[in-house]
Amino acid sequence: MFHLQSLELVHWDYCQRVSLPLDASIITIAGPNGSGKTTLLDALRTLLGLKCSSPRDFKTYARHAGANIAWLRAVVDNQAQTRQTSSRPFAKRLLYSDQVTLACRIERNGGDWQRRYLVLEGDVSIEQLTDIPDKDLGLMGIEAWGRVLSAAGLSPAIAKVLSLEQGQTDRLCEFSPRELLRLVFDVFGDQEVLGHYDTAREHQQQLGREMEQAAHELDHSKAQLAELQNRVSNFQTWQHKVQEHERLATEVVPVLEWHGQRQKLTERSRDQRRHRQNASQNTTQRSSDNARLLQLLEQRNQGDTQVTQLLQERDAAAVQRDSTRDLERPLEALAKREAELLALVDKESDAEALTAHLDTLRTSESSLQSKHSALLQKRELTAQAQSALEGQNTPPFPDDARRLRQRLQAQKIGHRFLAEVVEVRDEHWRAAVEGVLRASRWMVLLEHADDVAAADAIASADRYRHYITAPGDTAPQADADTLLAHIRFDAKVPRWLLQQLQHLRCVDSPAAGRKTSGSWITPQAYSFDGRGARSLWVEPRDHQFGAAALIARRDAVERDLRSLDAALGPLGQELRDIRLQIKDCQKSLAGHSAAQELADRNDEFSAAKQALPAAKQARIAASLHWQSLDTAYADAKTRHQQTDTQYRQLELSLRQKHQEADRQAAELLATRKLHTANIDSSNHRRRQIPAAWRAPHVVQALVRTYQNDTQARLRLQSVHEELQLDTWEKDATVEERFRRMEVLVREQGYSLGDHQAKNAQAGIAVHNARESYIEVLRSTVRRYRKNIQELGELAGVAVNADLPVLENDDTVLAQAGLKVHFNFDGKGSIGLNDGEASGGQQVIKSLILLVALLKDDETASGGFVFIDEPFAHLDVRNIQLVGHFLRSTQAQYVLTTPITHNLEVFEPAEITLITSKKPKNAKWAPPIAVAKRRNAPAAV
Incomplete structure (x- = not known):
């Protein structure tokens, strides 16, 4: 992998133009917070096609400068990475000089920023790049640039590591064993073996997709076959229904109609015989009923005579009863008057007693008058209630309901x-x-x-x-x-x-x-x-x-009225008697003598007393005689009414029976003629039906199936309606298409079997390629374990790694992981991210894992690493440990650190770049100071 030698920025963030030397193993960028340290790292990340620190991006830095074009340029070495090979990092781009220029041009394109990359042989300045036409520069996009750098050794795995943000230096030690193993193989793995394995697996997957496609096509053909089979079944069902419709119309319905007619004719013959028998029985019954009618007529006439005679006798007895009552009433009145006078005689001699008796009578009168008035008032209210019910369909409403109804x-x-x-x-x-x-x-x-x-x-x-x-x-x-x-x-x-x-x-x-x-x-x-x-x-x-409630109310009111009337009669008579006694007392107090009236009317009272028992006896006898005659008259009248009712009912019944008999005789005659005609018609229809159709066993089978001609006609109508639907398949070629589709399904089944066999062979090839991949993976893990052990010795840390369990199975390979153990100062083994290590130890662990990715088969290192503030939160001792480790390796490091009083952070650096904050009113940031250690070795 190549190393950085210099970096030049033009219009990047608040840097107008900056040129920085990077030809050292350890470069430290120092400055206060917000002075642009991370800005320089993001410039390197953008130049290498990596993401900037979140949430920044290259557009943010380009906008800050206020120019339309920004340049990022770096000069890197292009020498062979190891002594065993002469291959240069950019040999694939046909660049063989010791130096190569990497540049990124960022320009405003419309309203957005666009970046283009280029690589040229030698150290080419920005002015020279500006003079070269775009067509000769070989500008490329981010994806093509990533492929170029990957061929030069900057693999995607290392690119991920270089993209670590501020405060995430120890991220590698936080990787899971599976993630670490994947990263190691991406860096060290034999790409040819991996490509062969991926090719074999892709071939198997392609065969699997083809097999799935063949299976899908087979399923589709089977679905079409099933659809054609349904259509064939539908076509056959349609044919069956057409045949059934024809058979029902031409054979079943006529035969069952004829059979039903024959059954009806047979039943009618039985009915006619039964009607004739009933007519004979009815004639005999009518003769008996006629004799009974004559007997009832004679009894009715006798009863009529008896009722008339008893009515006359009862009326005569009633006249005699009334005459005896009229004779008795004056005698009773005289006897009652005599008793009242006798009661008054005893009190006439004593005025106080007479006065007290008068008061008593008046008190009784007042009490009776109150009762009489109360009853009259109650009767008046009852009469009003009766009047309120007259003409009503429902009982009346209460006042609150009536008021609410009006408002609603x-x-x-x-x-x-x-x-x-x-x-x-x-x-x-x-x-x-x-x-x-x-x-x-x-x-x-x-x-x-x-x-x-x-x-x-x-x-x-x-x-x-x-x-x-x-x-x-x-x-x-x-x-x-x-x-x-x-x-x-x-x-x-x-x-x-x-x-x-x-x-x-x-x-x-x-x-x-x-x-x-x-x-x-x-x-x-x-x-x-x-x-x-x-x-x-x-x-x-x-x-x-309901209406019955109104009737019940009316009946209750009428009963109340009758009860009140029955109570008012005796009470009124008693009130009149008391008032007469009051008048007598008042007359006596006024000087009238009751004894004188008794003496004057003594003969009258004596005669009445002597005649009263005989008159009463005569009235009782007349009443009993009238009552007995009335009872006899009522009984006779009831018997006469019963006899008359029986006579009238029997007479009406006989008249109806005679009319019914005449009607039945006429109907029987008409029915007989019609029945004879129907028999002739049935015989004619029988001769028109083929003998095979009307055979007894055939007809019985039709009856068992359809029951009668009505059900057969309904079935005929149902089949006809079904045939009128548009859902029937009527194309006779569907059966041939079904047979051809059966052949196609069989052929596709054979093809699917062939694909399955090829897929099995591809599975064997994938198995063999996976074996080779596993061997390379084991070698890669051993190589990486060797690297971390050697780096651990340099850092004074005992490092070991457990070889993963690798089997020829994709699931096992996907779950395999690389477990690394560290032992600091002999205090025991700790894992990748188990929380046992200190901050400095976390940094050293990550650096060991990181630098091990840059070591080749020999002991030489390669590549460069960006580490943003690796000494953050570390004490002096841990800073020394980290610095010692950085010096002991031969990789190129670009570090950042804030300005701090702890000078130990500058001790490992060979070149220190010092940044300063942009003044408030200045457009550009101050120049970056460069401090270079004397006799510092050049970057490897």
């Missing part, structure tokens, strides 16, 4: 109350339905979800106590034993209500419900849930759901 309708919000959408399917479970839904009957069911917010605002303002719900779900099909099965909803209701009704099972009694689990309810609205059992009974007058 004013806002045009569609809604319905739950009470309006519930209908009880089974009245047996009405009480249960009314009880469960009573608390939710005035729940508002909105029709549109968009109205929820407006409805909430209205209900909140009215303090409405019932739910406002968005549109719910349609009631599903309920289980038969649930309460939901007995309810019909005319609108969507909330899901929770449906679930509640679905989970509430109907049981006949509480005892039956206790034997099961879950919630239940009885027809009497006794319900059980997880909290316990209770009654949900609702009085019929409070029923709400």
Whole structure:
């Protein structure tokens, strides 16, 4: 590998033009932070086609100078690398002089910067390069430049090492064993053997790809074969359906139609015989029914006569009963008057007692008047409730629901109350339905979800106590034993209500419900849930759901009215009697004598008392006589009505039977004529069908397959519709194409087998090439181990490397690694990056690994190394160790270090380049000072 001798920069960063000598083994670039040390290293990296320190690039440095063109030029040696060979680094470029000029021209191209490289024989200045035409310079791009330098010894592996950034000097010792082994082989490996191995492997991979292509083509052909096979099957199915369609149309349908007609004719013959037998039985039954009808007529006439006679006798008894009652009533009134006067006589002598009796009567009158008024008021309210129900289709709404409806309708919000959408399917479970839904009957069911917010605002303002719900779900099909099965909803209701009704099972009694689990309810609205059992009974007058609820309310109101009327009659009579007694007391207090009235009317009261028992007895006897006649009349009338009903039903039945018999006789005659005609038609069709088609076993087979002509006709229609589809393959050549594709698939199978055999042979060749590669790899590892051991001796470090396990297998080779061990000062073995080494030891480890890559078969070294601040964070002792190691090797080093009070960092340097910061107002940086050690040896 070549060495650097000088470097020249033009318009690079803030350097206007700088020429620097590099003809020494160790060059140190020193200066304060930010003075351009890394800038010089990045100039060398850019000249060699490497990446600059992150995040910088060559464009950044070119822009800082403010010029359109920047130059980087270096003079390197082109002498033979070892004594055993006369080959020069740039011999492949036909450059045989001892010096070679490497240059990089960076120029602005439009809005971007572009770099071009060139290599010329000898020491050619930038002015000379500028005078040479571009076509004679042989400018090249970054990729071609990389190939030129790689041929001169700057391999991609060393290029990676040279690209190490600031503070990463110890990066090599951080490589994994696999990475280190790969790097060593890239530098030292026999490229011819590696190329042969890569060629053999590429050939095997190519054969593998060809085999995969052949397999892919075979799979594709198989797919085409399968597609053709499907098309052949489709074509054959189409042919089969065409044949089936023709057979169904010409044979199956006519035969089964004829067979079905014959079966129908046979069945009709049986029906006609059965009809004749039924007609004979009906004639006998009609004769018996006629005799029964005459008997019922005679019984009806007798019953009519008996009812008329009993009605006359009952009416006469009623007249006699009323006359006896009319005779008894005045006698009862006289007896009652006498009793009242007798009760008053005892109190007439005592005015205080009479007054107290009057007060008592008035108190009783007031109490009775209050009861009478309360009953009248209750009757008036009941009558109003009855009037409110007149003309209504549903029970009335409560006031809060009515007010809410008015406000919702004013806002045009569609809604319905739950009470309006519930209908009880089974009245047996009405009480249960009314009880469960009573608390939710005035729940508002909105029709549109968009109205929820407006409805909430209205209900909140009215303090409405019932739910406002968005549109719910349609009631599903309920289980038969649930309460939901007995309810019909005319609108969507909330899901929770449906679930509640679905989970509430109907049981006949509480005892039956206790034997099961879950919630239940009885027809009497006794319900059980997880909290316990209770009654949900609702009085019929409070029923709400459906038309039956309105009827129940009306019946309850009518019963209440009758009950109130029955209570008002006796109470009114009692009130009138008390008022009459009050008048008598008032008359007595005014001077009227009850004893005088008794004396004056004594004869009248005595006669009434004597006549009253006989009149009462006569009234009772007349009433009993009328009651017995009324009962007899009712029984006779009931029997007469039953007899008359039986007579009318039997008469109507006989009339219908006569009409039905006449109709059946006419139909039987017409059916017989039609049946005869159908038999003749069937026989004619039978003669038209071939005998082989209508053989019994053939017909039975058709029946087993198609059952009847209707199913065969449906099958014919189905086949016809299938044949009308465009999915059928109708090309008869598809079978021939399928046979040709079968031949092609077999040939491709043979070709795939041939490719597999060739791939196996290539695998053997790869195996042999890998054997050679492994031998070279073993030799390379031994060579590198020798180099690091020799360098370790120079650095005073015991270095050893474990030879990797190498087998003839790509997986094993890919996982192989080079494990290197270091022993500093006899303190024990440490690995590449196990955290046991100090900072200086890390640097020495990396330098040993790095410089070992530059050593040839002999002990001479070659190449150069860029190390940015190798002495950072090192103490004096470690600086001395690193410096001693650098002096003991013969590689060329370009080092950077900041200005420090520790002068040990300058001790190894033969040439020291001193950089300075650019003044604030200056355009260019100050010149770089060069300090050269006396009697310093030239770079090897």
